[in-house]
Amino acid sequence: MILNSILFLGGIGLFFGLGLAFIGKKLAVKRDPTEEKILQILPGSNCGACGFAGCAGYAAACVEEKTDIEKCALGGETVVHQISDVLGREAKIKENTVAVVLCQGKEGISKDRFNYEGIEDCTAANLMSEGSKECAWACLGLGTCMRVCPFGAIKMDEGIPIIDREKCRSCGLCVPACPKGIIKLIPERQRVYILCSSRDKGKIVRENCKKGCIGCGICVKVCPRGAIRLEDNLAIIDYDKCNNCGMCVEKCPTKSIFSVNVSAQTQFLS
Numbered sequence: 001m002i003l004n005s006i007l008f009l010g011g012i013g014l015f016f017g018l019g020l021a022f023i024g025k026k027l028a029v030k031r032d033p034t035e036e037k038i039l040q041i042l043p044g045s046n047c048g049a050c051g052f053a054g055c056a057g058y059a060a061a062c063v064e065e066k067t068d069i070e071k072c073a074l075g076g077e078t079v080v081h082q083i084s085d086v087l088g089r090e091a092k093i094k095e096n097t098v099a100v101v102l103c104q105g106k107e108g109i110s111k112d113r114f115n116y117e118g119i120e121d122c123t124a125a126n127l128m129s130e131g132s133k134e135c136a137w138a139c140l141g142l143g144t145c146m147r148v149c150p151f152g153a154i155k156m157d158e159g160i161p162i163i164d165r166e167k168c169r170s171c172g173l174c175v176p177a178c179p180k181g182i183i184k185l186i187p188e189r190q191r192v193y194i195l196c197s198s199r200d201k202g203k204i205v206r207e208n209c210k211k212g213c214i215g216c217g218i219c220v221k222v223c224p225r226g227a228i229r230l231e232d233n234l235a236i237i238d239y240d241k242c243n244n245c246g247m248c249v250e251k252c253p254t255k256s257i258f259s260v261n262v263s264a265q266t267q268f269l270s
Contacts, residue, residue, distance in 0.1 A: 049171030073169035
């Protein structure tokens, strides 16, 4: 009796197993051979930095010409050239960039208006009276950018994101994740940054932040290449003109202009 039951159940299992295998084979979606080649070229990390759920989705979009072939942040130029060869499409190699947080508003540097105790998310915090900082452009320090980075290139330090230049792949996911719009992709060759985004007048900036740009214009005057201009009370660097001489860094009275220590890998250390 027991043996018959075992044989019966085994037969049912075998029947359904063969049936599912047959149906799966018949209904299987055949992948384009070109798409398969691109998928083999891609790193297979499925990080999502390209804007697709995984490498397979990106490979399909490349074949269908629904996206650019330069979006694989992890693969770099090598992958771009290989995809270009497979598809016969010209590769538009862009200048290497790195994400930079244009704010130094660490704890004790930028003043708080109130103590935020809500959801640990910058976008949520920004909905509450534009955040807890006196400066409307200050980093809210809740780590939303850190959590969206697929490469672990961002860490929080005293309420400010620190970006590891070696790990950053310039995917750009952190840029829209910041509700203050203070994370930018800047040419990797650039060493001098204005780490402030405030458009307030100098007097207000002095009251709100110890390292904010006060729009004094000293950097504009000392720059030998005319690479700096004032725009809405904020100093702006033209990266095409700047040669990283550092004269503006030395003369800035609030230390809002910074020369990155590349050997230390991170955006800034102070």
